[in-house]
Every structure is written in structure tokens, then in C-alpha cells.
Amino acid sequence: MKTVYILLIAFIIPLFASNQERDLQAVFLGRFAKFIEWPQNNRDVFTITLINENPFEDLLDKLYIGKTIHGKKIKIKYVTDVKDIGLSDILFITLDDQKDVGKVIKYAQKHSILTISEQRGFAQRGGIIQLGFVMQKPYLVINYDSATKSKIKISSSLLAIAQDVIKEEAE
Amino acid sequence: MKEKKYLLLLIMTTISLFGASEDEIKQSENFYNKSLSELLNTETELKANVGSRNGERDLLLSEVPIDVITSEQIRQSGSSELSQILERYVAGFNFPRPSINDGTDHSRPFTLRGLNPDQVLVLINGKRLHQSSLLNMNGSVGRGTSSVDLNTIPIASIERVEILRDGAAAQYGSDAIAGVINIILKGYGHQNQITATYGQTKENDGKMGRTDLFYSIPLKYDGFFNITTEYRDRGATNRAGADRRQLYPDGDPRNDLKDPITMHYGDADTQDILFAINSEVVLDNSVILYANGIYNDRKSQAGAFFRSPRDSRNDVDIYPDGFLPMIAPKIEDYSLTIGTKDTLSYGIKLDLSYTYGFNDYHFYVKNTLNDSLGDTSPTSFDSGGTTYTQQSINLDISKKMNSFLVATGIELRNENYTIYAGEKDSYILGSHSKNAGAQGFPGFKPSNEVNANRNNAALYIDTKYNKNKNLLIGLAGRYEYYNDFGSNLDGKLSLSYKPVSKLLLRSTASTGFRAPSLSQSYYTSTTTGQEGDTLYETGTFGVNHPVAKDLGATDLKPEKSIHFSAGFILEPFSGVSFSTDYFYTTIKNRILLTDNITENVSPDVKTILNSYNIGRARYFSNAMDTRTQGVDIRLKYKYRFENHSKIKAMLAYQYNSTDITDVNTAPSILGDDGEKILLGDNTTLIEESQPNNSLKIYTQYIYGNIISKINLDRYGSYKTNWADKVYSFGATWTTDVEIEYNFKKIYSFAVGGENIFDTYPDKFEDTGSFFMSGNGVMPYSQHSPYGYNGAFYYIRLGIKF
Numbered sequence: 001m002k003t004v005y006i007l008l009i010a011f012i013i014p015l016f017a018s019n020q021e022r023d024l025q026a027v028f029l030g031r032f033a034k035f036i037e038w039p040q041n042n043r044d045v046f047t048i049t050l051i052n053e054n055p056f057e058d059l060l061d062k063l064y065i066g067k068t069i070h071g072k073k074i075k076i077k078y079v080t081d082v083k084d085i086g087l088s089d090i091l092f093i094t095l096d097d098q099k100d101v102g103k104v105i106k107y108a109q110k111h112s113i114l115t116i117s118e119q120r121g122f123a124q125r126g127g128i129i130q131l132g133f134v135m136q137k138p139y140l141v142i143n144y145d146s147a148t149k150s151k152i153k154i155s156s157s158l159l160a161i162a163q164d165v166i167k168e169e170a171e
Numbered sequence: 172m173k174e175k176k177y178l179l180l181l182i183m184t185t186i187s188l189f190g191a192s193e194d195e196i197k198q199s200e201n202f203y204n205k206s207l208s209e210l211l212n213t214e215t216e217l218k219a220n221v222g223s224r225n226g227e228r229d230l231l232l233s234e235v236p237i238d239v240i241t242s243e244q245i246r247q248s249g250s251s252e253l254s255q256i257l258e259r260y261v262a263g264f265n266f267p268r269p270s271i272n273d274g275t276d277h278s279r280p281f282t283l284r285g286l287n288p289d290q291v292l293v294l295i296n297g298k299r300l301h302q303s304s305l306l307n308m309n310g311s312v313g314r315g316t317s318s319v320d321l322n323t324i325p326i327a328s329i330e331r332v333e334i335l336r337d338g339a340a341a342q343y344g345s346d347a348i349a350g351v352i353n354i355i356l357k358g359y360g361h362q363n364q365i366t367a368t369y370g371q372t373k374e375n376d377g378k379m380g381r382t383d384l385f386y387s388i389p390l391k392y393d394g395f396f397n398i399t400t401e402y403r404d405r406g407a408t409n410r411a412g413a414d415r416r417q418l419y420p421d422g423d424p425r426n427d428l429k430d431p432i433t434m435h436y437g438d439a440d441t442q443d444i445l446f447a448i449n450s451e452v453v454l455d456n457s458v459i460l461y462a463n464g465i466y467n468d469r470k471s472q473a474g475a476f477f478r479s480p481r482d483s484r485n486d487v488d489i490y491p492d493g494f495l496p497m498i499a500p501k502i503e504d505y506s507l508t509i510g511t512k513d514t515l516s517y518g519i520k521l522d523l524s525y526t527y528g529f530n531d532y533h534f535y536v537k538n539t540l541n542d543s544l545g546d547t548s549p550t551s552f553d554s555g556g557t558t559y560t561q562q563s564i565n566l567d568i569s570k571k572m573n574s575f576l577v578a579t580g581i582e583l584r585n586e587n588y589t590i591y592a593g594e595k596d597s598y599i600l601g602s603h604s605k606n607a608g609a610q611g612f613p614g615f616k617p618s619n620e621v622n623a624n625r626n627n628a629a630l631y632i633d634t635k636y637n638k639n640k641n642l643l644i645g646l647a648g649r650y651e652y653y654n655d656f657g658s659n660l661d662g663k664l665s666l667s668y669k670p671v672s673k674l675l676l677r678s679t680a681s682t683g684f685r686a687p688s689l690s691q692s693y694y695t696s697t698t699t700g701q702e703g704d705t706l707y708e709t710g711t712f713g714v715n716h717p718v719a720k721d722l723g724a725t726d727l728k729p730e731k732s733i734h735f736s737a738g739f740i741l742e743p744f745s746g747v748s749f750s751t752d753y754f755y756t757t758i759k760n761r762i763l764l765t766d767n768i769t770e771n772v773s774p775d776v777k778t779i780l781n782s783y784n785i786g787r788a789r790y791f792s793n794a795m796d797t798r799t800q801g802v803d804i805r806l807k808y809k810y811r812f813e814n815h816s817k818i819k820a821m822l823a824y825q826y827n828s829t830d831i832t833d834v835n836t837a838p839s840i841l842g843d844d845g846e847k848i849l850l851g852d853n854t855t856l857i858e859e860s861q862p863n864n865s866l867k868i869y870t871q872y873i874y875g876n877i878i879s880k881i882n883l884d885r886y887g888s889y890k891t892n893w894a895d896k897v898y899s900f901g902a903t904w905t906t907d908v909e910i911e912y913n914f915k916k917i918y919s920f921a922v923g924g925e926n927i928f929d930t931y932p933d934k935f936e937d938t939g940s941f942f943m944s945g946n947g948v949m950p951y952s953q954h955s956p957y958g959y960n961g962a963f964y965y966i967r968l969g970i971k972f
Contacts, residue, residue, distance in 0.1 A: 019229055020215040027202040027210065035207070057640070063199045096514040098457045120359060121392025121453050134360035135242070135330070136215045141393075161211055163360070 021133050026059050028131055028138070029090055029116060033069045035158035038089060039112050039151045046072040049088040049113075051079050051104060052095045082107050093117040093127070101125065109150045123166055128152065139163050214809075217241070220297060221333040221353035223645075224342065224569060224578035224633045231740055234643055234667035234677050236752040236803055238334040238823070242357065245326050247871070247880050247909055249370050249925050249965035251381045251403050252322040253329070253354075254281045258957070259882055259907060259925075261334055262865045263803065263825035268438060268958035269311035270473065271949065273612055274532060276439045277471040277500050278305050280318035284336070284754070285827040285861045286349040286799060287761075288318030290685055290730075292339070294353040295324075296449070296463055298508045299343070301528030304559035304588065306690040308711065308764070312860055312954055314853065315764040315791065317559070317690045320530070321352075323467035323504045327366060327383040328399035328447035330357040336803055338734035338756060340683030341647045341663035344582065344629055348683050348732045348758065356449040356463055359395050361387055362971045370965025373929050377408035377438055377960055392453035401445040407473065408437035408960045412950045416941045418479040418493060425492075434495060434948045435474030437960065444468045457514065461524075464507035472499035472537065475611035476942075484606045488546045496539035496611025500556070503531045510565075522567040531558045534593070536609045541596055545603035548596070555593030555615035557690070561586050574638040582629040588689035590621040590696075600699040607699040615696060621713065623693045627653040627686070641669040651684075655692075656729055659684050677752075678737040687727035691762055691791045700786055709786040711764070718783045719790040722768055722776065723838020723845075728793050732758045738803070746809045754827075755800045760793035760835065766851035773842040794849040795834045797857060801827030816874040823867040829858055855892035860954045862887030862902070876914065880923075882907035884957070891952040893935070893943045900933040900952055911967075919969040929962040 029048055046069040048060065064074040069089075079085055082104050091113045095101050101119070105126040108115045115122075116129045123130040123143040128150065130141040144167040147154050159165050202210060217239040218227040230237055240260050248256045258266040258281070266281040280288035288307070293300040302317045332354050339347040364385050371378045383401035390396060413430035446466040451459050475496040478485045485493055510524030533556035540548040562585045569578035592598070593614025600607035608614060631649035645665035652658045663681035670676065697710030712719040714727055738752030767787040770777035780788065806822040831854065837845025864887035871880050884905045890897050909923030932955040934945035943949045951959035 019232070020213075021218075023199045024202055024210065024213060024215065026199050031203070031207055031210065059199060063203065096457070096518060098455065121394075121457075124392050132360075133215060136217065138211050138213065139360050140211065158207070161208055 022055055022059065024138060025118065025131060026056050026063055029060070029092060030064060030067065030069060030074070032114070032116070032129060032158065033090065035155040036114055037153035037155075043087060044072060045075045046070060047075045047077055047088040048090045048092065049077040049079060049085055050092045050094070051082070051085065052093070054078050055094060085113070087111065088113050090114045090116060093119070093122070098125065109146065112151045114150070114152055142166065219333040219353075220355070221294070221335045221351050222337065222339055222342070223635070224567060225576040225635055231742065231748055232675065234645055234665045235679055236336040236736065236738060236750065238336065238805075240332040240334070242330050244869075245329055245332070246366070247878070247911065247921070249368065249907075249909070249923050249963060249967075251326070251368065251379055251405060253324055253326055253332075254279065254321045256326065257281070257321070257332065257334075259884060260867060260869060262823035262867050263336070263827060264334070265312065265861050265956050267312050267954050267956055269309070269953040270436045270438070271434070271475060272307070272309040272311050272953065273475070273498060274305045274500060274534065275307045275309055275311045276473040276498070277441065277469070278303050278318075278320045278502060278532065280307055280311065280313040280316065281321065282312060282861060283334070283349040284756075284799060284801065284825070285829050285863060286756075287316050288313035289316040289346060289688060290348040291319070292343050292347040292351045293319040293321065294343070294351065295465070295506065296356055296508070297353060298524060298526050298565065299561070299563055300506060301530060301559060301561035302688065303504070303532060304530045304557035304690065305532045306557070306694050310856070310953065312856065314856055315691065315762065317688050320504060322443070323445065324354060324465050325383055325399045325401035325445040325447045327364065327385045327401060328356050328397070328449065330355045330361070336752070336754070337679055337736055338681045338683040338732060339663070340732070341649045341661040341681050342631065342633055344649060344651060345684060345686040345729070348685055348730070348756065356447060357385065357387070357397055358449060358451065359393050361385070361397070363387055364969060364971045366967060366969045368965055368967040370963055372408055372960050373962040373964070374408070376406060377963065378406040379965070380404045390452055394451045394453040396450040397448065399447040401443070403443040403445065405438065405441045407435060407440035409435050410951060410959050411436035411948050412946060414477060414941065414948050415946070416479060418481065420481050433477040433479070433493070436949050438958070439471045439473035441469060441471040459512040461512065462507070462509045464505065466505040467502070469502040469504070470499070471502070472497045478610055483604070484542050484610055486540055486542055486546060486548065489540050489548065489550065494538055494540070496609070497537040498612050499535045499537050501533045501535065505529055518570055520569045522565070524565045526561070526563045526565070528561040529558070532556050534612050534614070536597070536611045539610045541599070541601065541609050542606035543599070543601035543604045544596060545601065552597035552609040552614060553594045554597045554609055554612050555591050558589045558591070559587070559690070574636055576635040576637070578633040580631055582631070584627050586625045586689055588621065588623045588693060590615050590619055590694070592617045592620055598699070605700060613698045619695045619697060621693045621695060623689050625653060625655050625689055627651055643667045653686055656686070656726065659729060673742050675740040677739065679734065681734045683732040683734060685730040685732075687729060687762055687791070692727050707784045707786040710788070712788050712790050714790055716790075718779065718785050718788055721779045721840070722788060722790070723840045724790045724792060727762055727791060728760050730758050730760050730762060730793075732756055748807045750805045752803045753800070754803065757796065757798045757832070759796045761795050761797055762791055763794040763849065763853050764791055764851060765789045765794075766848045768841065768848060772844060772848070773840070775840055776842070779840070792849055793835060796832045797829050798832050799827060799829040801825060801863075816872065818870070818872050820870040821867070824864070826864045828863050831857060852892055855890055855897050859890035859897070862889045862956050865956070876912055878911040878913070880907070880909045886956045889952070889954050889956065891954050893938055894940065896938070898935055898938070898952070900955065903930055903932055903957070905930050905957055917971050921967040923967070924962060924964045926957070926962050931961055932957070932959055
């Protein structure tokens with residue numbers, strides 16, 4: 001009987017090929033939040049916004065439904081223009097044009113939004129978390145200075161596991 | 172009751188297989204419950220670029236069958252050559268070790284799916300890599316072809332090797348018939364490393380030392396400049412049997428020597444210096460300027476046939492004990508690609524590149540003589556050589572439009588092939604005897620010199636339609652124009668469909684072609700003989716040489732292929748995937764080297780040969796059609812235990828079978844034996860000299876600081892034609908093991924062995940020959956898919972910094 005249960009469990013574990021990097025990125029968006037401290041705000045919803053293309057299709061909506069971050073319900077928002085970002089907590093950026101990326105980063109810094117992107121060089125360009133993949137493993141670069149500029153605090157445990165942290169020597 | 176349990180199990184399995192539409196979300200949920208450090212240590216599914224101009228995709232979602240060999244697998248190998256490493260991991264990748272095959276000993280060809288070496292396209296970072304200028308002219312697998320030499324690439328520079336097991340000429344152009352190999356060089360984020368490896372065979376030869384350095388300089392915006400250097404020194408191996416001929420004149424007591432070893436039958440003695448660079452500079456506006464290149468300088472030497480003291484080609488005043496001519500080429504090979512990538516308005520991606528590739532195969536012969544020059548003959552010669560240059564300009568444009576991915580582009584290519592003469596003494600016929608030229612490898616003559624060019628332009632489009640994420644339709648087309656044989660149009664249709672979340676069905680149908688290589692069209696190599704007062708030439712002639720034309724040669728046409736494949740990927744459990752793909756390929760007008768055409772063929776042929784003072788001649792022709800079909804099976808498993816140890820296993824099997832389906836009509840001048848002359852002795856080589864099945868079982872287990880590997884390989888049976896008789900050799904298993912200890916994530920030490928049970932292939936039966944025979948000088952078939960060196964043991968030290 002035990003064998004049958006084990007077999008059943010094995011069959012039911014549902015892991016077929018999806019785009020695993022995307023699945024991981026979707027999870028990281030929310031998981032990073034646990035290691036981030038935003039300035040106090042009165043919003044009762046935690047907003048994750050995607051600007052430009054949505055590579056996750058409906059994955060974020062399904063993954064975060066019924067979940068909370070910092071005790072708040074999660075809202076997923078999809079926008080294509082910086083004007084529509086509004087009040088967000090996390091901003092995932094897939095814009096190609098660096099001028100647009102620059103504008104969005106500036107907006108995010110002003111409104112204390114955690115910016116995340118997989119683009120190479122994103123952290124060096126002022127983004128806060130760059131989440132790429134190297135040799136089948138997540139590769140994390142954090143721009144600590146940019147976070148500070150955004151009045152966002154990143155816990156030391158997250159900084160410790162990043163492959164690279166951009167931080168002014170003077171600090 | 173028992174039946175009910177099994178029924179329940181069956182129902183649950185069925186639900187699991189066909190009803191789990193929420194699997195992706197469950198996978199993400201599964202990830203969500205892991206700790207951050209666990210997430211960062213999650214190893215994602217392998218990805219591949221090859222076979223699609225629209226970016227990387229997970230292997231398990233690929234519409235075409237692809238193998239990926241990782242840098243970890245490459246590193247965990249005692250082999251110093253990329254071809255040998257791939258042969259260990261990839262079912263259907265054949266890399267025999269020919270010996271006493273002139274130039275082929277030093278630049279050994281590989282094949283995929285039992286086809287020819289020139290029916291595989293090789294790319295570096297997606298750009299076409301040039302072939303060697305060497306034309307394999309002896310009896311090795313791939314006779315009459317030029318192959319890409321994968322061993323010119325330093326292995327420490329490689330991030331992964333993608334092997335597309337499907338025809339893809341409609342996407343990449345000529346040569347992509349058996350498949351495409353895309354070598355991805357290490358890019359951003361790789362650790363610097365130094366590695367030193369030393370090994371030798373159980374027979375205490377084949378001593379191999381290799382050191383390499385990979386060094387990465389980070390640039391702004393995650394750009395990089397990576398450089399890899401490698402020095403590789405591989406000693407010769409020798410498995411020659413006794414030379415049972417009478418070596419000395421009658422009455423010489425040295426004839427009583429028991430079982431003298433006079434020849435060299437094994438790996439060449441080779442030294443390689445290798446470099447690779449790979450760089451991307453990211454500008455402020457995100458434009459990427461990139462460059463990558465490889466450089467290889469190789470010195471090598473291997474024996475020809477031994478000239479005994481009583482051989483008419485020996486001069487006992489120079490070599491009283493006879494001599495073994497050593498063919499010792501110097502090979503220089505390099506390739507450089509420069510380019511730029513940008514994303515324009517409306518998300519249009521652009522990639523413009525220029526690639527220059529060059530190979531110089533320069534023959535030298537040592538420990539030899541030109542017997543016709545008498546006692547004053549030099550003992551080493553510059554025998555001339557061949558070069559091949561390939562330049563390509565490539566413009567790729569791609570854009571994603573909702574459910575459509577469209578890529579289009581143009582490619583302009585120029586090829587140049589030259590033959591340059593050796594020094595005069597390497598080819599002339601002196602007055603001392605009728606044995607002209609350097610023994611072992613007579614030099615190319617001024618009359619053999621060639622400088623041939625070819626241009627081609629291609630326009631292509633590659634589209635993918637992905638409206639429903641479970642259905643993908645790909646359509647590709649490519650038009651080519653070559654200034655020698657004209658135009659060509661190929662197409663490819665690919666479909667993949669996920670009827671349920673754990674099952675992917677896939678199928679492709681395509682046409683393809685292979686342009687005749689310049690070496691096949693123009694290769695000319697002759698030696699001078701003498702009969703009475705008449706000098707005559709024998710050898711191989713380019714198809715446009717007057718004697719070849721008179722003997723029926725025509726301009727070579729491209730080989731044309733049709734492909735079909737169908738298969739599925741199933742992932743029944745987490746970490747387990749199983750795929751099966753059937754493939755079918757027909758090739759028309761395959762290009763072969765004819766048999767020697769002699770005056771015995773017919774009076775007309777005799778008249779032609781005499782009019783040119785030619786003793787015998789051969790040339791390349793579009794000789795026949797073939798059909799290849801088979802099946803690929805892959806089973807992969809990975810599991811992480813509660814104690815954080817990990818196991819990865821892969822079983823790969825390929826069956827392939829090639830049959831000659833038609834032989835083209837021979838030129839009428841060749842008379843009744845025309846068909847036989849066209850086929851030469853290629854029938855066995857084409858149909859039976861490569862194993863039609865291979866099985867690889869790879870297992871890696873990681874526990875703490877220890878990484879262990881076991882690799883089991885089964886090589887199927889094969890046949891060799893010798894003196895018009897076909898000999899069979901049985902299937903064999905080999906076993907490779909390695910154990911590596913890592914210290915402080917910086918230092919590593921590994922001990923391993925390849926073919927640890929010292930397995931040898933079957934020997935020839937007694938053929939009655941002094942040479943290719945179980946009791947002769949060459950006891951093993953040169954077609955043995957894993958050589959005949961026996962066990963090889965090694966140690967490896969590594970430092971990461």
C-alpha cells in the first residue's frame with residue numbers, strides 16, 4: 001500500500017516543462033519583497049507592476065492570487081507607459097529602449113518603487129535588482145546605492161547571497 | 172482489492188498525465204515555498220539557441236530534437252579534444268581514430284547520424300565556422316570530404332555545445348543535413364579558472380598534458396572580454412602489430428628478429444597552442460559590439476608505411492635498416508567574428524556580423540627520402556599544402572508581433588581554396604630510380620596548384636506562430652545563389668503541440684542541400700612515374716581538368732536532401748523526461764571519389780590516358796542517392812536528495828541505417844564498369860563502416876564537495892572493406908569514471924579513467940595480408956568508433972578565482 005502511495009505522489013507532482021526561468025522570476029518578484037523595507041505608506045494593497053511586454057502571461061495573476069506581502073493583498077498591474085505606473089511597490093521592466101528605461105528608473109526612485117529587470121547592465125544603469133541567469137542558475141546583481149536613493153532598505157541576508165552588489169566605496 | 176488499487180493508480184496517472192492544466196502554476200507554487208538560497212541554487216532546464224533564429228528556448232519545449240552538452244560535462248572528461256568529448260556523450264556522434272591515413276591522422280573528421288563529415292554544419296555563437304582545407308583522401312570514414320576540425324577550439328572557452336539532430340538547411344544554408352552543432356562560448360558571469368590535466372594510456376603511451384586558462388574581464392553594463400589559452404601535448408600511441416614481411420635481403424641474420432614492430436598505428440604525436448576570445452561591449456544606448464575568435468597552431472606527426480631495407484623505394488646508404496616516413500604537418504587555423512546587435516524602434520532586433528575563417532594545412536615529411544635523387548636525397552621535405560578561407564557577412568533582423576515571431580536576413584559568403592606546391596625535391600623524379608617524390612607524402616607540384624573562388628548570396632525568412640501556447644508552427648525558407656552551380660531554394664515546416672501539459676508532440680519536414688566543396692571540385696594531386704623513356708602522371712584531378720573532363724567528369728552539382736522527423740517528449744514525473752524521435756533523410760547526388768580509372772577500362776580510356784601521359788586518374792562525381800533513417804531516444808533524470816546531494820543521469824540511444832538507393836548513370840566513356848568505377852570502394856564506407864547504433868549512459872552524483880561521474884558507452888558493430896572483402900567487428904562497451912574533490916570552492920582535484928576496463932575492439936581476422944590483418948601490422952579497423960588505445964587514466968587540478 002505504501003508503495004502505491006509513493007507512486008501516486010510521484011505521479012501527481014506536476015512539473016512539466018514550462019519556461020523554468022520565467023517561473024522562477026515570477027516567484028522571485030514576490031520573494032524579494034520579504035527582504036525589502038519600503039518607506040511607510042498607507043496603501044492597503046501591495047502592487048507589482050509590469051511595464052512593457054508581459055513575459056509571464058497569466059502566471060503572476062494565478063501565482064499571487066490569495067497571497068499577501070507584508071500583510072497586504074497583492075495586485076498585479078500591467079502598463080505600457082511610465083504615466084500609468086502610479087503607486088506601485090515593485091516594478092518589473094522589460095523595456096528595450098534605454099531612454100525609456102532611464103525615465104522609468106527615475107520615476108521609480110522618486111516614488112520608492114523596487115525596480116527589477118533581467119536586462120544585462122540594468123543594475124549599473126540605476127535599476128535596483130538585476131535578475132538574470134548564468135549557467136542555468138539565477139544570477140543576482142543588486143544596486144545598493146540605487147536602493148538607498150529610492151529610500152528602500154535591502155536586508156543584509158539578500159545582499160549576502162547576491163553575486164554582485166554595487167555600492168559606493170565611501171559608504 | 173489489489174486490482175482496485177492498480178485501477179486507482181491508473182486513473183490517477185491518467186489524470187496526472189492528461190488533466191493537469193495548472194502545472195505551470197504548481198511549479199511556481201513549488202518554487203514559492205523554497206528558501207531564497209534554495210531558489211538561487213535551482214538549476215533551470217537547459218536552453219538552446221540552435222534551430223531557431225528567435226532566441227533561446229527550454230530543451231523540453233523545443234520543436235526539434237536537440238542535445239546540449241554543458242561546460243561541466245566537458246570539464247569532467249579526461250579527453251583533451253572536443254570531438255572525443257562529444258563522442259562520449261552524444262549518441263550518433265561518431266569520431267573514429269584513423270591511422271596511416273596521411274593528413275587525416277592529424278585532423279580527424281567526425282560524423283552525425285552515420286552521414287558524412289561535410290554534411291554537418293558547425294556554428295560558433297550562431298555563426299558559420301569554416302571547414303578544414305584538408306580533403307580526406309584515404310580509407311577513413313568521410314573519405315572524399317572536408318570536415319570542420321572541432322579540436323581547434325579550446326575546451327575551457329566553451330559554455331555549452333548544442334547539437335541539433337535535424338536538417339536545417341532552410342535556416343542555415345549548405346551542409347545542415349545530418350544536423351547542426353552550435354558552440355556557445357562562455358559569456359557574462361563566468362568564473363576565471365586554471366586547469367591542468369595529465370594522463371596516459373595503460374600501455375604507458377599517449378601521454379597527454381594540457382593546461383588552460385580562462386580569464387574574464389568585466390566591462391561596463393555587464394559587457395565582458397573573455398580570453399582562453401590552452402596548450403595541449405598529446406603523445407603518440409602505437410598498437411601496430413608485428414611486421415611479418417621479409418625485411419632484409421636474403422641471408423641477412425636480422426631476418427630472424429622476432430615480431431619486429433616497424434610501423435606506427437595509433438594516435439599522432441601532436442602539440443597544439445590554442446586561443447579563444449569572446450567579448451561584448453555594451454554601449455550607453457544598449458547597442459552591443461561583439462567579437463569572438465579562435466586560433467589554433469598545431470604541429471603533429473604520424474607514420475606512413477614502413478619502407479623495409481629491401482624495399483625498392485629505400486636507399487640502404489641512407490637508411491640501412493629501412494625507414495618509417497613521418498608525415499608531420501603544421502596546421503594553422505583561425506576564425507574571427509565581429510558584429511553589432513541592437514534593438515531598433517518597434518522592437519525590431521538587428522544583428523550584423525562579419526566572419527573570417529582560415530585554415531592552412533601544410534604538409535611536411537620527415538625521416539624519408541626521394542629515392543629518385545639517390546644518395547644525395549634530402550631526408551625531410553616541404554610537401555606544400557592547402558588553404559581554405561571563408562568570409563561571411565550576415566544581417567539578421569527579427570521582430571515579435573503578437574503571436575508571430577519573424578526573423579529574416581541575408582548572408583553573403585566568399586570562399587577561397589588553394590593548393591600550393593611543395594619544394595621541388597618533394598615531387599620531382601630524379602635520375603636514380605623511378606620512385607618520384609618524397610616517400611610517405613610526395614609534394615604537390617606546381618601543376619597541381621589551384622586558386623579557386625566562389626561567392627554566394629542567401630536570403631532567408633524564419634517565422635514562428637505561437638497563438639496558443641500549446642501549439643507552435645514554424646515555417647522557414649532560404650534562397651541561395653552560388654556563382655558556380657546556380658540557385659537553390661529550401662523550406663522547412665515544424666510543428667509542436669502539447670495536447671496535455673506533460674506531453675509535447677513535434678514534427679518537422681524540410682528540404683536541404685550541400686554545395687560541393689571547392690576542395691572536391693578542384694583538388695588535384697599527382698605523382699610522376701616512368702615507363703621506358705616516358706614519364707606519366709597518376710593521381711586525382713579536379714573536375715575541370717582536361718583529363719577528368721575527357722574521362723566523363725562534369726561540374727559537381729549540390730547534394731539535395733529531404734528530411735522528415737516526428738517524435739515526442741514526455742515528462743511523467745518531476746525531473747524525469749523521455750523523448751523519442753524518428754528521422755528520415757534522403758540525399759540525392761552524393762559526391763564521391765571515383766575508383767582509379769586505368770587503361771584497362773576500355774580502349775577509348777586508354778587512348779585518353781595515353782594522350783595526356785596519365786597512368787591512372789580519379790575525380791569526384793555526383794555518384795549516388797542514399798536513404799538514412801533511424802530513431803533517437805533520450806531519457807533524463809535528476810533528483811535532489813534530502814541531504815542536498817544530487818544525481819543527474821541520462822540515457823541516450825540512436826539507431827541509424829543508411830542505404831544506397833540509386834547509382835547515377837556513369838559517363839559512357841567508362842563503359843560497362845562505369846557504375847563500379849563511380850562507387851569505387853565507397854559502398855561499405857557509406858552503408859556499414861559506422862556503427863548503426865550507439866548507447867550512452869551518463870550518471871553524475873554530487874555529494875558535498877565530491878562530484879563523481881560514470882559514463883557507459885555501447886558502440887554498435889561496424890564493417891570494413893579490405894581488398895574487396897568485407898570484415899565485421901562486434902559491438903563493445905566502454906566505461907569512464909571520474910571522482911572530483913572540491914576544496915573551498917576554489918581548488919579541485921580529480922582522478923579518472925576512460926575505458927577503464929581496457930576494452931579493445933575486435934581485431935581483423937587473418938586476412939592473409941601483412942598489413943590489415945589480425946596478425947598484421949594494422950590489427951584493428953581504423954573505423955573503430957572509439958579507437959584502439961585501450962584504457963586511459965588521468966588526473967586534473969583546477970583553480971577558480
